[in-house]
Amino acid sequence: KAGVTQTPRYLIKTRGQQVTLSCSPISGHRSVSWYQQTPGQGLQFLFEYFSETQRNKGNFPGRFSGRQFSNSRSEMNVSTLELGDSALYLCASSKKPGQGGTGELFFGEGSRLTVL
Amino acid sequence: QKEVEQDPGPLSVPEGAIVSLNCTYSNSAFQYFMWYRQYSRKGPELLMYTYSSGNKEDGRFTAQVDKSSKYISLFIRDSQPSDSATYLCAMPRSGAGSYQLTFGKGTKLSVIP
Numbered sequence: 001k002a003g004v005t006q007t008p009r010y011l012i013k014t015r016g017q018q019v020t021l022s023c024s025p026i027s028g029h030r031s032v033s034w035y036q037q038t039p040g041q042g043l044q045f046l047f048e049y050f051s052e053t054q055r056n057k058g059n060f061p062g063r064f065s066g067r068q069f070s071n072s073r074s075e076m077n078v079s080t081l082e083l084g085d086s087a088l089y090l091c092a093s094s095k096k097p098g099q100g101g102t103g104e105l106f107f108g109e110g111s112r113l114t115v116l
Numbered sequence: 117q118k119e120v121e122q123d124p125g126p127l128s129v130p131e132g133a134i135v136s137l138n139c140t141y142s143n144s145a146f147q148y149f150m151w152y153r154q155y156s157r158k159g160p161e162l163l164m165y166t167y168s169s170g171n172k173e174d175g176r177f178t179a180q181v182d183k184s185s186k187y188i189s190l191f192i193r194d195s196q197p198s199d200s201a202t203y204l205c206a207m208p209r210s211g212a213g214s215y216q217l218t219f220g221k222g223t224k225l226s227v228i229p
Contacts, residue, residue: 033216043219107159
């Protein structure tokens, strides 16, 4: 069974640009969460989507947004990039919301964003 | 004070050693405790999941929870070079019918052959 797939795996952008990252969850999984990982702050929750609706949002500015499509695939967008947005962005999927609380959360390998 | 504190290491041990990894937390609402393992250039994968205080064993791994002290540990017996990875503790918090995981910053472990 294929795991969580994230694209692109690596990308380089400059300050002020915007970026869109894509996530395809495990087949049958309908909930998608996004996390940002940096050396300074570690892993931080961005948002969770289920049935095309945002269920929960972390403490990030409005420049960070996301959406989920009817096939459960998800995208996140960061506008007006700042140097501090350089990070590994991880997508995780589960069958339904709340399973992050029971350990049934599966992570992709991440998209590594570098902002110059 | 961060909700979850974890010594980032790095921690270097010889093969066969017993490894102890620890986290402290401040939020009494945390009821579930997890350990994730993250290899270089990979996403985290769930290693252990516990709910109650006490010990839970899975092969060479033992997770220990002390809710009275707000302290959790992961022990690795007979450590192997393949255990070299970053270990993250995580605790879920509910909100709006969903859960978000609060992670420690992770401890980087190297097991030297």
